[in-house]
Amino acid sequence: MTSYVSVIGPGDAATAEDVDHARRAGNLLARAGHVVITGGLNGVMEAAADGVRAAGGTALALLPGRNRDDASPGHSIVIPTGMGEMRNALVVRAADAILAIGGSWGTMSELSLALRTGVPVVALGGWEMPAPGVEEASSVEDAIRRIGRVLP
Amino acid sequence: MTSYVSVIGPGDAATAEDVDHARRAGNLLARAGHVVITGGLNGVMEAAADGVRAAGGTALALLPGRNRDDASPGHSIVIPTGMGEMRNALVVRAADAILAIGGSWGTMSELSLALRTGVPVVALGGWEMPAPGVEEASSVEDAIRRIGRVLP
Amino acid sequence: MTSYVSVIGPGDAATAEDVDHARRAGNLLARAGHVVITGGLNGVMEAAADGVRAAGGTALALLPGRNRDDASPGHSIVIPTGMGEMRNALVVRAADAILAIGGSWGTMSELSLALRTGVPVVALGGWEMPAPGVEEASSVEDAIRRIGRVLP
Amino acid sequence: MTSYVSVIGPGDAATAEDVDHARRAGNLLARAGHVVITGGLNGVMEAAADGVRAAGGTALALLPGRNRDDASPGHSIVIPTGMGEMRNALVVRAADAILAIGGSWGTMSELSLALRTGVPVVALGGWEMPAPGVEEASSVEDAIRRIGRVLP
Numbered sequence: 001m002t003s004y005v006s007v008i009g010p011g012d013a014a015t016a017e018d019v020d021h022a023r024r025a026g027n028l029l030a031r032a033g034h035v036v037i038t039g040g041l042n043g044v045m046e047a048a049a050d051g052v053r054a055a056g057g058t059a060l061a062l063l064p065g066r067n068r069d070d071a072s073p074g075h076s077i078v079i080p081t082g083m084g085e086m087r088n089a090l091v092v093r094a095a096d097a098i099l100a101i102g103g104s105w106g107t108m109s110e111l112s113l114a115l116r117t118g119v120p121v122v123a124l125g126g127w128e129m130p131a132p133g134v135e136e137a138s139s140v141e142d143a144i145r146r147i148g149r150v151l152p
Numbered sequence: 153m154t155s156y157v158s159v160i161g162p163g164d165a166a167t168a169e170d171v172d173h174a175r176r177a178g179n180l181l182a183r184a185g186h187v188v189i190t191g192g193l194n195g196v197m198e199a200a201a202d203g204v205r206a207a208g209g210t211a212l213a214l215l216p217g218r219n220r221d222d223a224s225p226g227h228s229i230v231i232p233t234g235m236g237e238m239r240n241a242l243v244v245r246a247a248d249a250i251l252a253i254g255g256s257w258g259t260m261s262e263l264s265l266a267l268r269t270g271v272p273v274v275a276l277g278g279w280e281m282p283a284p285g286v287e288e289a290s291s292v293e294d295a296i297r298r299i300g301r302v303l304p
Numbered sequence: 305m306t307s308y309v310s311v312i313g314p315g316d317a318a319t320a321e322d323v324d325h326a327r328r329a330g331n332l333l334a335r336a337g338h339v340v341i342t343g344g345l346n347g348v349m350e351a352a353a354d355g356v357r358a359a360g361g362t363a364l365a366l367l368p369g370r371n372r373d374d375a376s377p378g379h380s381i382v383i384p385t386g387m388g389e390m391r392n393a394l395v396v397r398a399a400d401a402i403l404a405i406g407g408s409w410g411t412m413s414e415l416s417l418a419l420r421t422g423v424p425v426v427a428l429g430g431w432e433m434p435a436p437g438v439e440e441a442s443s444v445e446d447a448i449r450r451i452g453r454v455l456p
Numbered sequence: 457m458t459s460y461v462s463v464i465g466p467g468d469a470a471t472a473e474d475v476d477h478a479r480r481a482g483n484l485l486a487r488a489g490h491v492v493i494t495g496g497l498n499g500v501m502e503a504a505a506d507g508v509r510a511a512g513g514t515a516l517a518l519l520p521g522r523n524r525d526d527a528s529p530g531h532s533i534v535i536p537t538g539m540g541e542m543r544n545a546l547v548v549r550a551a552d553a554i555l556a557i558g559g560s561w562g563t564m565s566e567l568s569l570a571l572r573t574g575v576p577v578v579a580l581g582g583w584e585m586p587a588p589g590v591e592e593a594s595s596v597e598d599a600i601r602r603i604g605r606v607l608p
Contacts, residue, residue: 004220035229060229066245066388068156077187077212077229079246084370084386085573086545093218093542094231105572108586112565117541127586130564218540236522236538237421238393245390260434261416268409269389282412282431308524339533364533370549372460381491381516381533383550397522398535 003151005029006037006095008111009044009126010104018102021124022047023054024140025099026074030057032148037062037094039087040071040078044101049074062087062094088113095119097150099143100134103127120150155303157181158189158247160263161196161278162256170254173276174199175206176292177251178226182209184300189214189246191239192223192230196253201226214239214246240265247271249302251295252286255279272302307455309333310341310399312415313348313430314408322406325428326351327358328444329403330378334361336452341366341398343391344375344382348405353378366391366398392417399423401454403447404438407431424454459607461485462493462551464567465500465582466560474558477580477596478503479510481555482530484600486513490607493518493550495543496527496534500557505530518543518550544569551575553606555599556590559583576606 007026009018026048029036036052038045040061052059053074061075066082081087088110092098098114100107103126114121115133122135124143129136135150137143159178161170178200181188188204190197192213204211205226213227218234233239240262244250250266252259255278266273267285274287276295281288287302289295311330313322330352333340340356342349344365356363357378365379370386385391392414396402402418404411407430418425419437426439428447433440439454441447463482465474482504485492492508494501496517508515509530517531522538537543544566548554554570556563559582570577571589578591580599585592591606593599 058229060231077210079212079231079242081242082245082388083390083545084549085569086387086542086549088569089539089542089545090231090233093234093540103586105568105587105589109565109568109572112561112568113541113544116561116565130559130583130586131561133561234540235393235542236397237417238390238397238539240417241387241390241393245388255435257416257420257435257437261413261420264409264413264416265389265392268413279434282407282434283409285409362533364535381514383516383535383546385546386549394535394537397538 002033002035003096004035004037004094005097005099005147006091007044007048007099007101008039008091008107009101010107011041011043011045013104014043014047014102018044018125019047021140022101023051025101025124025143026051026059027055028140028144029147030055032144035060037091038075039064039091040075042072046072046074062090092117092119096152097122097147099124099147100126122146122150154185154187155248156187156189156246157249157251157299158243159196159200159251159253160191160243160259161253162259163193163195163197165256166195166254170196170277171199173292174253175203177253177276177295178203178211179207180292180296181299182207184296187212189243190227191216191243192227194224198224198226214242244269244271248304249274249299251276251299252278274298274302306337306339307400308339308341308398309401309403309451310395311348311352311403311405312343312395312411313405314411315345315347315349317408318347318406322348322429323351325444326405327355329405329428329447330355330363331359332444332448333451334359336448339364341395342379343368343395344379346376350376350378366394396421396423400456401426401451403428403451404430426450426454458489458491459552460491460493460550461553461555461603462547463500463504463555463557464495464547464563465557466563467497467499467501469560470499470558474500474581475503478557479507480596481557481580481599482507482515483511484596485603486511488600488604491516493547494531495520495547496531498528502528502530518546548573548575552608553578553603555580555603556582578602578606
């Protein structure tokens with residue numbers, strides 16, 4: 001059965017390293033046959049989708065707004081939810097596992113909701129966690145291995 | 153650019169004719185290159201997805217519940233929204249056009265919301281409409297032609 | 305226990321009769337001790353809230369947008385949902401019973417969702433219904449009596 | 457104009473001190489004329505509502521489930537959203553300011569979303585924050601003063 005992995009992380013505030021990590025992670029997740037879900041915009045979301053596209057995989061954008069054209073180009077399926085940042089809850093709910101790359105308050109809101117609702121979270125880089133629950137990866141390859149182990 | 157068509161209609165209350173129409177409509181929409189969205193369950197939703205799958209297209213399920221396994225098998229991408237019948241609003245919002253096949257109160261809720269928010273609706277069979285706004289098709293082929301004309 | 309009645313109906317398209325009915329209905333519902341919920345805007349929503357306020361009751365607005373100031377003035381509690389027309393599903397879900405006054409596609413979307421999910425609907429004026437399920441009232445007083453009978 | 461303050465914090469995981477803080481905070485917020493919003497359940501949510509009720513104020517519950525009876529008794533208005541933990545986004549969106557008491561992943565998800573969307577957050581106790589943005593209060597009285605300064 002296909003698994004779904006949401007790749008979350010900062011948009012405007014993504015670092016060059018976050019973007020590099022996200023592109024490679026998206027690529028590896030797609031090669032492993034997983035559907036990748038993102039919030040559809042720039043930064044980590046865009047880079048993950050670009051990596052998926054390069055592998056010929058499926059990247060699904062769950063946009064906050066109502067305009068499909070807002071999605072960054074790597075996404076092959078685009079859902080404009082019109083729910084604003086409430087769409088973060090859909091990004092979490094639709095996932096079998098979460099890969100968090102880099103840190104921001106938006107990322108933190110998704111990661112926290114995932115831990116609250118029992119969706120496994122692997123993190124690469126980003127903020128120090130205020131409590132246990134997240135698996136911290138040491139590299140993109142380590143992150144993908146850890147994601148593979150928590151998928152159904 | 154890919155267009156998205158939501159095929160809506162009754163689940164348990166679908167007639168044999170609704171199911172036949174939905175399967176053929178899903179097939180023709182997929183052959184025309186459109187992504188087909190449904191509410192993910194049985195009846196018209198299941199038949200439309202089966203038609204899409206037979207054409208090798210993409211059928212996206214927006215499920216009311218949280219369990220991905222609830223989707224009928226023709227769907228290639230499954231999003232468990234956990235929003236209950238509130239997901240009807242997502243089915244409408246994600247669509248460039250709506251094809252309604254058969255009648256039920258759930259179908260009516262989606263069709264009405266589409267007309268309220270400016271999403272074009274083509275109907276095949278189903279209930280008599282209480283006000284103008286819906287394009288009534290005379291056959292599956294006529295419905296697909298009409299959908300084609302209202303897509304962006 | 306307090307009961308919750310959602311008064312639904314057209315905004316811009318409300319007739320003078322709809323507005324008069326809504327004001328009197330809001331007033332009687334508040335006198336009976338019910339909390340009145342509306343979509344928070346003009347027309348039937350505004351008039352129902354005005355009637356509630358004149359009785360010293362509670363009118364709760366569930367606004368589609370993010371700006372609390374968009375609510376019409378009779379509402380004593382205002383929730384800006386930011387969900388757009390998806391908030392119609394909250395208006396229905398929050399209600400023990402629905403009173404529909406007048407007709408529009410937005411009204412139809414709420415009324416249909418109510419019937420789909422088992423929330424009783426009483427209608428006063430408005431569109432002809434495409435299927436059974438709605439109790440049709442002959443006057444404001446008759447509507448309030450019928451609402452009283454279906455409340456928990 | 458009435459202001460709306462969401463009091464957020466752990467349910468089952470609330471400490472005795474969190475509960476004491478929440479009750480006193482709810483009481484002071486109600487005395488100041490604010491509407492208090494909570495997630496409607498136990499722990500900090502229940503205690504805040506109890507404090508509001510003792511002051512004769514309005515405590516609004518935004519429940520995750522569909523059953524109005526799940527709300528703890530201090531709430532005077534209860535909205536069963538049926539959205540699950542997605543209702544956290546409504547708790548944030550409906551607020552002019554957030555008072556976070558104690559720490560949990562659910563609390564963190566709301567607080568993070570507030571900072572992401574520009575809703576001011578004052579915290580009393582709870583987890584160490586991973587980034588700046590939250591005002592840390594030293595007592596219930598200090599928290600209420602800080603809330604008063606950020607309200608519109």
